[in-house]
Amino acid sequence: xxxxATIDNGNFINHPSNTESMKLPKLTKRFCPHxxxxxxxKIKLVSSGAKKNSxxxxxxxxxxxxxxARGIGNHGRYSKKAVSKFKRKTKxxxxxxxxxxxxxxxxxxxxxxxxxxxxxxxx
Numbered sequence: 001x002x003x004x005a006t007i008d009n010g011n012f013i014n015h016p017s018n019t020e021s022m023k024l025p026k027l028t029k030r031f032c033p034h035x036x037x038x039x040x041x042k043i044k045l046v047s048s049g050a051k052k053n054s055x056x057x058x059x060x061x062x063x064x065x066x067x068x069a070r071g072i073g074n075h076g077r078y079s080k081k082a083v084s085k086f087k088r089k090t091k092x093x094x095x096x097x098x099x100x101x102x103x104x105x106x107x108x109x110x111x112x113x114x115x116x117x118x119x120x121x122x123x
Contacts, residue, residue, distance in 0.1 A: 021119035024098070032102040033109065041100040045120060046110070096120040 024043055032039045055062045063069065069078035095114030101107070 021121045022115060022117040023121050023123050026122050028100070030100055032105065032107070034105050034107045035102060039102050039104050041102050041109075043122060044099040044101060044108075045122065046097045046099045091116075093118050 027040050027042060029038055030041045031037070032041065053059070055065075063078065069075050093116050095116050097114045098111040100109045100111065102109075
């Protein structure tokens with residue numbers, strides 16, 4: 001059974017296993033929302049960068065800035081000790097963020113979902 005992964009416009013890419021690298025084409029045809037038509041677009045890999053939403057509702061940084069776990073007494077989940085590393089499962093791969101750059105207008109569009117693979121290679 002061949003393992004496959006799809007790209008947004010329906011093209012199939014061979015993806016043999018999780019240990020090997022996932023191959024993506026350098027050019028693909030896709031709808032450009034700025035040009036309002038289908039154009040050929042370059043694929044770029046973008047690093048995930050810094051953590052997003054560091055001040056989102058349930059984040060530890062936001063709680064610390066608001067002074068939640070300070071003082072004496074029970075502070076709910078902030079009173080508990082951290083879960084040790086051996087109890088927590090960790091992911092072995094990172095999600096690669098893909099940026100499509102239009103060849104006509106030069107605008108870039110991020111793909112909604114990243115691809116989880118050990119390594120992504122552009123061919």
